[in-house]
Amino acid sequence: MDYQTLLMHETVLPYALTARYGIEREGQRITKEGQLVETTYPKTLGNRSSHPYIQTDFAETQMELITPVTDSVEELFRYLAAIHDVAYRSLEEEERLWPLSMPPALPLKDEAITLAKLDRFEDVLYRRYLAKTYGRRKQMVSGIHFNIELSELFLKRMFDVQTEETDFIRFKTNAYLKVTRNYLAHRYLITYLFGASPMSEKNFFVGAAGPKEPVRSLRNSSFGYKNKEDVKVRYDSIETYLEDLTQMVEDGKLSEEKEFYASVRLRGGKKVADLATAGIRYIELRNIDLNPYAEYGISKEQVEFLHLFLLFMLVKEETEETKTIKRGDMKNNAIALEHPLHESAYQKEIDALIVAFLTFVDEAQLPLSDALRLWLEEVQHDYTNTLAARWYKEAKQSTQAKEATALAETYAQKAWAKPYQLAGFRDMELSTQILLFDAIQKGINVAVLDEQDQFLQLSVGEHREWVKNANMTAKDSYIVPLLMENKTVTKKVLAQAGFRVPIGGEYDTKERALADFARYKDQGFVVKPKSTNYGLGISIFKEGSTREDFEAALEIAFAEDSSILIEEFLSGTEYRFFVIDGQVKAILLRIPANVVGDGKRTITELVAEKNQDPLRGTHHRAPLELIQLGSLEQLMLKEQGYTVDSIPEKETIVYLRENSNISTGGDSIDVTDTFSDDYKQVAIDAVAALGAVICGIDLIIPDKEVPATEKNAYGIIEGNFNPAMHMHTYPFSGTGRRLTMDVLHLLFPEKV
């Protein structure tokens, strides 16, 4: 099969880089000081056995972070980042993740290496068997498993332009087999480039000698964790492969098929035997060391390279030599055991392979990042720029353990820097980021169906839920937000159910409104457009108005909408009650942007200090916004007799804005626990009257110490069907309320 020609075909090439990806990253949990932890898998993650993203591997200390299958490298790294973020922030406060493949110092006694505490007895049994067969220490080595499935579209198009094979499944399987043989023959290049386990830590080699000198990759060498010498399979065809594997198990050389630890594992179907009928669906590369310089153990450039390299392996001619797996193994082992700073004995072959690879990429006009190309050109001449060399040099500065511990600290700090955000999904709204965090933590499968639209699909087994903006779900009915969107309808429904709403009227002409002027003129009232929502066109007359002012207000409101509302003005403080599933989960008071004087610093200095709060940011990507000192704020200061250089007296609150929006620097204050049940009941009942399940409802309350049952104790203006949640979770002051967890509980009571 001339894969080179097939790949270069104009109907095929556009799809060459379409594929699906998945990564498993193992890593040891360590203390802040770099010691292996003695704690168990974090309780907050729930049951590891059913957790789709965060499990344990061989040992209790060894976490395994698993991405879902993704359609792009970008998406792959978003998940990898997010899952790491969740893992870091789910660990005990002082725990970190060890960034190296070779484990940190191990206990002297074998038994002190705790096997993963799993539910299923067969899982425990299997680990006991592995411990006995290979030794617990070798099982403590961690790495990256990289799964790749070439797209159906790409393979189909290749299949369509060839004429030798009539069965698509066989065509696909044979293509994967060629990739596999070639990869095994040339994986020494991967070891040369990405090998990153030059040295072991204390007690890794116990009762057996390790290498005397540092190497490129202990993990990928004969010192690493691999099958016994007599485990060998042929890759000529899927039939011989399966035949050999079955034989190994029958002969007792392997306990079961999954014990076969080749650098490439052929995947597809639930059992290995399925490969015979269903064909190979994807392959798993298992020879990638953890890259200490990559925050998530592997970099995007590495993945980019691996995909291109596999395509190269597909088109590269096979020779009798490369077909022999044994030769490839041997060469790989030799290179793995070379000193990281030395030229390789196979340097010419390595360089030639890199050149051939780059030629292939250029001929096919496949994209290769500049950084990666530069590095690949460099490592042909500068052997000290491979990963192993870089890390070995760094480790020599002090000790490998110290450097690794410091790196672990850096990565952990990064994950904690903005704990309200979720790496990989920082372009999404904060509430969605928090919900995604919680879902991943609780082991709910997450899929972002549309990022811009904040549209998620969550699932646990067969149970699927969609969520938009973190609060729009199937638990609410279609008609309810349409109802709440309409202020007139909302008021009618609330009034009908006996709640106090501002009395008033709706008008579609200025004349009709003017005719009712006498009804409003002597009391506080508000004129507003019927349907706009951003405070535009609203006039407030707290104590009545003249006919002229009334007329002007009508004109302002009618400029925004063809219908306007005139309502009595309700005086009091506005509180946001967040109701979910018949319970008030949070109550928030919002106050305008302000600073509190200390008698020493100027307003400019006080604002600067308040803006230091890590909760403050810009563009709604932080729970609070930075306070501005623009013209509006300065005008407001002027009205109070201040300038930005004034020094307010101690404990004097200086307001910088009239409006209390969080988006203009306002403070959010959680007051949930200061409210008596009667007001909470009003909010719950009002939300029920509106038929809503998740709702932010704003109550105007003159004095919350007065019982809610008193006449005019409260008034309701509107219900909000897309209520912000992050301001409750990370308030300026008061207790944070994890509303996203409440949403998840509503959706997946079986899980949260």
Add this chain to the structure above:
Amino acid sequence: MDYQTLLMHETVLPYALTARYGIEREGQRITKEGQLVETTYPKTLGNRSSHPYIQTDFAETQMELITPVTDSVEELFRYLAAIHDVAYRSLEEEERLWPLSMPPALPLKDEAITLAKLDRFEDVLYRRYLAKTYGRRKQMVSGIHFNIELSELFLKRMFDVQTEETDFIRFKTNAYLKVTRNYLAHRYLITYLFGASPMSEKNFFVGAAGPKEPVRSLRNSSFGYKNKEDVKVRYDSIETYLEDLTQMVEDGKLSEEKEFYASVRLRGGKKVADLATAGIRYIELRNIDLNPYAEYGISKEQVEFLHLFLLFMLVKEETEETKTIKRGDMKNNAIALEHPLHESAYQKEIDALIVAFLTFVDEAQLPLSDALRLWLEEVQHDYTNTLAARWYKEAKQSTQAKEATALAETYAQKAWAKPYQLAGFRDMELSTQILLFDAIQKGINVAVLDEQDQFLQLSVGEHREWVKNANMTAKDSYIVPLLMENKTVTKKVLAQAGFRVPIGGEYDTKERALADFARYKDQGFVVKPKSTNYGLGISIFKEGSTREDFEAALEIAFAEDSSILIEEFLSGTEYRFFVIDGQVKAILLRIPANVVGDGKRTITELVAEKNQDPLRGTHHRAPLELIQLGSLEQLMLKEQGYTVDSIPEKETIVYLRENSNISTGGDSIDVTDTFSDDYKQVAIDAVAALGAVICGIDLIIPDKEVPATEKNAYGIIEGNFNPAMHMHTYPFSGTGRRLTMDVLHLLFPEKV
């Protein structure tokens, strides 16, 4: 109590005309020829006993149309119009409503007047008692009952400015009592102005003599239906009123309280006795004859007058004479029995009362329509311009029966002229009008919570549902329309569930899209903005494109949205499947505006003829739009070698538009019955995959005779969460599908 001063107070007067209203209109069902029908209450209306709007009164032939309580005269007439529309179109094809208070010719035998066939035995018994006590014939007289409740706000404000009474309920009751006494004393004016029953028809007076001459109002005279002479009550106070009424029942002069047929009935509470504690809540005027000139038995001006007149009755000083109810009765009877074309014996009193009324209205600056004022000024001088006079003159042209039958025909034709619309609600969307029609017909309580927003509240007993746009309900969940709104998410979800959707990609930069040009260039594909919906920014390449055209298409699409979609082009015919609750209820084919040649007429003439179809109108207030012959259509004709003056050959279809939108004159063709079940199942399953209950889903089908299970037999582009319904109900050709009834069945299975 000086009500005049109270009413004129500046805090009171703005609310003087705020009130709640309700009307009951009785009317006899007749044949096209003006004979009393022999049919029963229309079956399509369901159970009359629980019907809120359309019941039967005394006889089976006597319909009673009942509006709900409304907050304005305008709303009152909308309901009155709508309920009449529904009543007319629910009658048997040849049935009409008799427009007069006096019944049409009655059967000679008493037994031939069929009592209303009611469920409850006590209702039947009561009618039997009435038949026996007053005679069946008198019970056949029909009229208007007008209910009015002065607003709480108005009464409270009056109460607040007075000092004599400390109890609000008593204040209110006394105000209503004064109105009642004054109304009874002066109701002769109503009889003079609005009396409209000058003559009876055949067999009304059987075994008793009627008046020799025509009169103003037989119904309001001693010949009308009224209590026996010995039934008298005092209206001095609520206590004496109740005392007298109780005594009448105890003495057996009345069978029960509701048999008391005064011209004004005091209402409030469920039982008359409740008036003692709860006070009078509203009053019911029962002396209004059916106005033959008013389509609904009473005109808006009459209601306007009655409200003002009652306020006049509130402020008008009482004298010893007016306080005597008997004097009022006597005067009223005398005027009722006067010849309609003659001056009244009380003309001076009448004129003075009109002048006093107009003076009151003007002093209070209360609004009075010009037409009404003019008429009131006229009838002081021209006695032949009262309702009775007008009608009597008209009846003399031929016979009263003939004229009444002709009027009945006019009103029925009007109700049938545009059977897809609902009188009173013609500003609402067609689908909502149709749904309202069906709901009223089936006896579901309807309330328009917001007209512009097409927002309805429907209820049956305690069961309440909200509906917007006739298809948005609580049966669908909040997240589903959000999902369908997003084309990318829709496609992902459908693809995930195994449906064929166009393959493609989403792009947020032109560069990314250009990079994939090779994937698209050789096949049919579509470039479109991600979220706009009106066909803007879409480019279709049915057979691939050049790079230049591709780039231009990208620019066009990106001008509309920051994200675009590129998808394979699916060729075939687009069908709209309307799915509701897991069933395909309608399938529609839409074809572009067109005419079919006859070899004789020009295109202009053919268009004009096609536009004669009563289903065609403008602005979406008809099921189909008028076909235009504007520049777009003329260009399209030119491309086919036609002009507007061309004469197409017989049976040649000439298309005037490329797009098949109904809104640009396209034809809707119902093809529901031509589809096999397999395609219906695809639509049902796809809608289920989207989680929707009510959904219009568009399938592209190259050949509907090919089984849906064949590869590429269909493709799905999007689901529509606000699917138009009227185009299915009133298609250009094929069977209409009453989807609104399906929606009602979904919401109220207990009723529909």
